[in-house]
Amino acid sequence: MKVIDIARQAKEAARKLAYIPTSTKNKALTAMAAALKKEKKRILNENRRDIEQAEQREYKSSFIDRLRLNDKRIEDMVDSLKEVVHLSDPVGSIIKKWRRPNGLEIAKVRVPIGVIAIIYESRPNVTADAAALTLKSGNAVILRGGSEAIYSNLALQTILSDAAASAGIPAGAISMLRTTSHKDVEELLKLSQYIDLVIPRGGENLIKRVISLSNIPVIKHHKGLCHTYVDKGAEYKMAEKIILNAKTQRPGVCNAMETLLIHKDIANGFLPGIGRALMTKGVELRGCHLTCRILSGIKEATKLDWHTEYLDLILSIKIVADLDEAIEHINTYSSGLSEAIVTTNPARAKRFTTEVDSSCVYVNASTRFTDGNQFGLGAEIGISTDKIHARGPMGLEELTSYKYIVRGKGQVRR
Amino acid sequence: MKVIDIARQAKEAARKLAYIPTSTKNKALTAMAAALKKEKKRILNENRRDIEQAEQREYKSSFIDRLRLNDKRIEDMVDSLKEVVHLSDPVGSIIKKWRRPNGLEIAKVRVPIGVIAIIYESRPNVTADAAALTLKSGNAVILRGGSEAIYSNLALQTILSDAAASAGIPAGAISMLRTTSHKDVEELLKLSQYIDLVIPRGGENLIKRVISLSNIPVIKHHKGLCHTYVDKGAEYKMAEKIILNAKTQRPGVCNAMETLLIHKDIANGFLPGIGRALMTKGVELRGCHLTCRILSGIKEATKLDWHTEYLDLILSIKIVADLDEAIEHINTYSSGLSEAIVTTNPARAKRFTTEVDSSCVYVNASTRFTDGNQFGLGAEIGISTDKIHARGPMGLEELTSYKYIVRGKGQVRR
Numbered sequence: 001m002k003v004i005d006i007a008r009q010a011k012e013a014a015r016k017l018a019y020i021p022t023s024t025k026n027k028a029l030t031a032m033a034a035a036l037k038k039e040k041k042r043i044l045n046e047n048r049r050d051i052e053q054a055e056q057r058e059y060k061s062s063f064i065d066r067l068r069l070n071d072k073r074i075e076d077m078v079d080s081l082k083e084v085v086h087l088s089d090p091v092g093s094i095i096k097k098w099r100r101p102n103g104l105e106i107a108k109v110r111v112p113i114g115v116i117a118i119i120y121e122s123r124p125n126v127t128a129d130a131a132a133l134t135l136k137s138g139n140a141v142i143l144r145g146g147s148e149a150i151y152s153n154l155a156l157q158t159i160l161s162d163a164a165a166s167a168g169i170p171a172g173a174i175s176m177l178r179t180t181s182h183k184d185v186e187e188l189l190k191l192s193q194y195i196d197l198v199i200p201r202g203g204e205n206l207i208k209r210v211i212s213l214s215n216i217p218v219i220k221h222h223k224g225l226c227h228t229y230v231d232k233g234a235e236y237k238m239a240e241k242i243i244l245n246a247k248t249q250r251p252g253v254c255n256a257m258e259t260l261l262i263h264k265d266i267a268n269g270f271l272p273g274i275g276r277a278l279m280t281k282g283v284e285l286r287g288c289h290l291t292c293r294i295l296s297g298i299k300e301a302t303k304l305d306w307h308t309e310y311l312d313l314i315l316s317i318k319i320v321a322d323l324d325e326a327i328e329h330i331n332t333y334s335s336g337l338s339e340a341i342v343t344t345n346p347a348r349a350k351r352f353t354t355e356v357d358s359s360c361v362y363v364n365a366s367t368r369f370t371d372g373n374q375f376g377l378g379a380e381i382g383i384s385t386d387k388i389h390a391r392g393p394m395g396l397e398e399l400t401s402y403k404y405i406v407r408g409k410g411q412v413r414r
Numbered sequence: 415m416k417v418i419d420i421a422r423q424a425k426e427a428a429r430k431l432a433y434i435p436t437s438t439k440n441k442a443l444t445a446m447a448a449a450l451k452k453e454k455k456r457i458l459n460e461n462r463r464d465i466e467q468a469e470q471r472e473y474k475s476s477f478i479d480r481l482r483l484n485d486k487r488i489e490d491m492v493d494s495l496k497e498v499v500h501l502s503d504p505v506g507s508i509i510k511k512w513r514r515p516n517g518l519e520i521a522k523v524r525v526p527i528g529v530i531a532i533i534y535e536s537r538p539n540v541t542a543d544a545a546a547l548t549l550k551s552g553n554a555v556i557l558r559g560g561s562e563a564i565y566s567n568l569a570l571q572t573i574l575s576d577a578a579a580s581a582g583i584p585a586g587a588i589s590m591l592r593t594t595s596h597k598d599v600e601e602l603l604k605l606s607q608y609i610d611l612v613i614p615r616g617g618e619n620l621i622k623r624v625i626s627l628s629n630i631p632v633i634k635h636h637k638g639l640c641h642t643y644v645d646k647g648a649e650y651k652m653a654e655k656i657i658l659n660a661k662t663q664r665p666g667v668c669n670a671m672e673t674l675l676i677h678k679d680i681a682n683g684f685l686p687g688i689g690r691a692l693m694t695k696g697v698e699l700r701g702c703h704l705t706c707r708i709l710s711g712i713k714e715a716t717k718l719d720w721h722t723e724y725l726d727l728i729l730s731i732k733i734v735a736d737l738d739e740a741i742e743h744i745n746t747y748s749s750g751l752s753e754a755i756v757t758t759n760p761a762r763a764k765r766f767t768t769e770v771d772s773s774c775v776y777v778n779a780s781t782r783f784t785d786g787n788q789f790g791l792g793a794e795i796g797i798s799t800d801k802i803h804a805r806g807p808m809g810l811e812e813l814t815s816y817k818y819i820v821r822g823k824g825q826v827r828r
Contacts, residue, residue, distance in 0.1 A: 015745060015769070015771065018768070018769070018771065019768045019769060098790065100788075100789075100790055104779060104783065106789060106790075111771075113801050113802070114771070114801060192625075196801050196802070197801075197802055211606075211629050212629065215625050215626065217631060217632070217800065217802040218631070219802070235824075238823075238824040241824055241826055242824060242826060244826075245826035245827055246826075249826070249827055331429060349821075353819045354432070354433045355429070355432070355433060357429065357432065357525075357528070357817075358817065359817055359818065360817070360818040360820060361817060361818070361819055361820070362820045362821075362822065363819075363820070363821045363822065364821065364822045364823055364824055364825075365518060365820055365821070365822030365823075365824070365825045365826070366825065366826045366827050368826070368827040369518065369820065369825070369827055370818075374514075374827065375514075375520060375818070376512065376514055376520075386631065387527050387528060387610050387611075387815035388527070388610070388611055388631040388633070388802065388803045388815065389802045389803040391815050391816055391817065392817070392818050401801035401802065401805055402805055403771075403772065403773055403774070403775060403805065403806070404773065404774040404775070404784075404789070404806050405767045405775050405777075406774060406775070406776045406777070406779055406783060407763075407776075407777045407778070407779070408776065408777065408778045408779030409652075409778055409779075410649075410652040410655055410656060410778055410779070411778075411779045411780065411783070412655055412656060412658075412659035412660075412663070412779070412780045412782070413659055413663055413780055413782040413783055413788065
């Protein structure tokens with residue numbers, strides 16, 4: 001099937017999906033979960049081909065690990081699909097409703113976006129998650145995974161799409177670019193007449209390439225360079241707990257902390273303790289000039305460090321003169337995802353949450369909570385670092401648009 | 415000032431604008447209104463230079479008319495600025511607030527988008543309107559008008575920006591590309607590190623060019639190819655009133671009707687009357703094969719007609735077999751802005767509003783109501799034909815994004 005035909009079919013499917021009942025979508029999700037379970041062996045066989053290819057190409061073991069499926073990981077996918085059944089369907093819900101003086105009744109109603117293309121890398125479970133969330137929100141999806149997972153992804157998409165079709169979902173609702181050709185992606189990104197939104201999930205290069213090639217709106221899922229600022233007068237114990245959690249509980253994810261900012265008045269009192277605690281947990285510290293004076297023996301941070309998302313047990317530390325410098329540093333270097341202040345002062349907490357320009361701003365809590373499930377939004381398609389349409393965790397509601405339905409009795413404009 | 419410096423200054427201004435009090439913004443809007451009034455002569459002088467240039471270049475008189483300012487048009491701009499003072503400030507309002515089982519308090523709070531670039535053509539009043547709406551919603555704006563209005567726009571921007579500054583608005587909040595160079599626009603559209611959103615307002619070529627050049631999210635304000643469908647069993651009188659209004663009350667605007675669809679069962683009964691009424695109003699009719707049999711002597715519509723936004727006293731008419739064909743025609747040819755059904759049947763009204771994929775869908779009312787003021791949203795920056803971020807009339811709320819403010823007592827993630 002040609003790329004344009006895939007897109008055209010997806011658009012046709014989207015038209016029907018827009019008003020398909022919730023019960024049909026849930027039936028399909030249940031069938032999809034059952035099919036994955038049933039076809040476990042086939043999926044594992046196809047995944048083995050990807051793994052062999054990756055080993056031949058001598059990819060890093062962490063990369064191969066992300067690629068690998070096993071019984072447990074397939075069970076997790078099955079569970080995720082079942083969970084989406086229980087999320088409430090956003091389509092058709094009334095956002096607002098009002099009546100105009102001329103008697104017109106206006107309702108702002110949630111509708112699906114239409115056709116969403118998702119371009120992603122490595123983990124094959126994204127195939128199942130993305131298919132489930134787009135389907136539940138009434139959208140057709142065109143998936144495009146990385147070439148490293150092509151066999152796994154093709155198997156998953158075929159199984160999911162067939163199961164959905166058997167439950168009454170129109171053909172083309174869950175589709176995939178079935179080659180690893182870059183030209184196909186380029187062609188896809190120009191088809192704004194059929195595709196309404198592109199979501200790239202992956203590294204910086206992938207995102208840049210998508211933005212520069214696409215004629216279709218893009219919602220970026222960028223990196224997470226997150227900060228924690230410890231204010232003067234903060235409770236040391238609370239600060240320590242939050243910092244250790246934000247840095248070490250899962251350092252490889254986007255909402256982990258990368259840079260710690262500390263008010264100069266508490267540097268001498270607070271830094272030695274937290275420094276020891278972090279080093280005990282195996283964290284490499286890189287400090288500003290002043291930090292290095294207090295924590296002797298640690299590496300000095302360069303300007304590059306303030307720009308770096310380590311995704312690892314490394315932390316840059318900077319002592320700041322005041323809240324203004326902390327906010328300025330964050331607004332300069334942050335990726336705009338998730339920042340925290342630890343403070344006992346309500347006025348400064350207010351200033352921090354108001355002036356820091358990030359999707360999620362915390363007072364006395366860990367940046368690690370930036371997550372659809374943790375927020376209670378249900379499963380997420382990703383975390384948007386854009387300010388247009390959706391910001392922060394993107395759940396089902398964020399996969400919808402709206403329309404105005406206006407009812408009259410013959411009103412005309414004067 | 416170089417383009418990059420304008421953008422950088424706008425970003426700095428946006429940071430401060432994000433938390434500037436409503437009262438300061440209103441003071442600035444009032445000062446801007448007073449300044450336009452005071453500087454009327456200067457504005458008219460500069461506008462004369464644009465008009466002379468346009469006349470030398472032998473532009474169409476309708477084009478020159480749109481360009482021309484006079485006392486009345488400046489007074490209208492002054493009034494619009496004053497109206498924005500009275501609109502409520504969306505910034506800081508809480509969209510949603512909830513508490514998680516772990517005690518975290520999450521608030522989803524409206525914030526400005528940041529820096530918005532608006533690229534527009536011809537009418538100089540857009541300069542004042544865009545400056546007012548972006549300021550009230552806490553955004554910095556970079557304006558880029560057409561070369562045909564450069565003198566008027568520069569004068570307006572200088573006056574507005576100076577007045578805003580005198581009321582405490584940071585420098586760079588209302589800025590403008592001060593040349594007519596295309597290169598400057600190209601450079602601007604790559605500055606995604608400083609600019610958060612681009613809104614092109616103008617013809618199809620302008621929009622296409624912006625989309626293909628921009629690395630920044632774009633919200634399109636496309637054309638309006640609007641339809642009215644008269645269902646079998648509709649009240650003829652109501653249908654006639656709605657059709658005449660949608661076609662003739664102001665044919666040159668995007669929410670005017672361009673194509674009329676009529677159910678085959680009422681074609682013989684309804685078409686002769688409405689045909690006469692439209693022709694009496696000076697409307698040229700272009701009908702499908704069946705229409706031409708009933709309304710003899712009218713021009714036959716070609717496929718091109720179904721694709722054409724006339725913006726003029728011309729109407730294409732098609733007889734359709736049923737509601738399905740009407741919906742199919744609309745979803746194929748519409749620009750997705752504004753469509754109406756005239757019907758007495760609630761089930762078919764429901765199907766129409768559900769299945770038609772347009773921003774505003776009307777039951778028994780004129781498509782001409784698609785407008786921020788008519789909807790009660792206040793002044794509008796334009797009407798989005800996109801499904802991402804904002805759809806339909808864009809008022810102050812649509813010029814905002816949101817952030818999550820999360821308050822804890824030391825919570826960490828497990």
